[in-house]
Amino acid sequence: MDYVYDYMLHLLTEYAKLLKFKPTVTKNTVELCSEAMACRASDNQNKFMMESLIKNPSNTARCVMPPPYDQTGLLRQLRRKNNAEKQVDNWENNYWINRTMPQ
Structure with a gap:
């Protein structure tokens, strides 16, 4: 607090x-x-x-x-964020593809 x-x-x-x-x-x-x-x-x-x-x-x-990002630092951070979002999307897609349906 x-x-x-x-x-x-x-x-x-x-x-x-x-x-x-x-x-x-x-x-x-x-x-x-x-x-x-x-x-x-x-x-x-x-x-x-x-x-x-x-x-x-x-x-x-x-x-x-903290000081603001310089141009390369900002691009690096945006790239990391974009890659993380893509990885989460892939995990979601794989979950739905590989999910077994109850019979």
């Missing part, structure tokens, strides 16, 4: 850099805490929410995205 929260924090942080507007807090804004949301939930939902509650930020470094 820690990895999910780290990923979401990284994702939202990077997304926030793309925003063209600055969010503001209005006078009518109401703060919602996770405990308030859990109070309205059923017993099981409340239990799972409280178990997955983050109590402090992670001490690990954020994830690093």
Whole structure:
């Protein structure tokens, strides 16, 4: 679960850099805490929410995205994917051809 929260924090942080507007807090804004949301939930939902509650930020470094493929690496990956799909198709075809019918 820690990895999910780290990923979401990284994702939202990077997304926030793309925003063209600055969010503001209005006078009518109401703060919602996770405990308030859990109070309205059923017993099981409340239990799972409280178990997955983050109590402090992670001490690990954020994830690093791998660099994009170069042209040859991309072609190699596409070729591997295509070969894997062909192999699965062959397995399916062989299954249906060699399947014995009950008598």
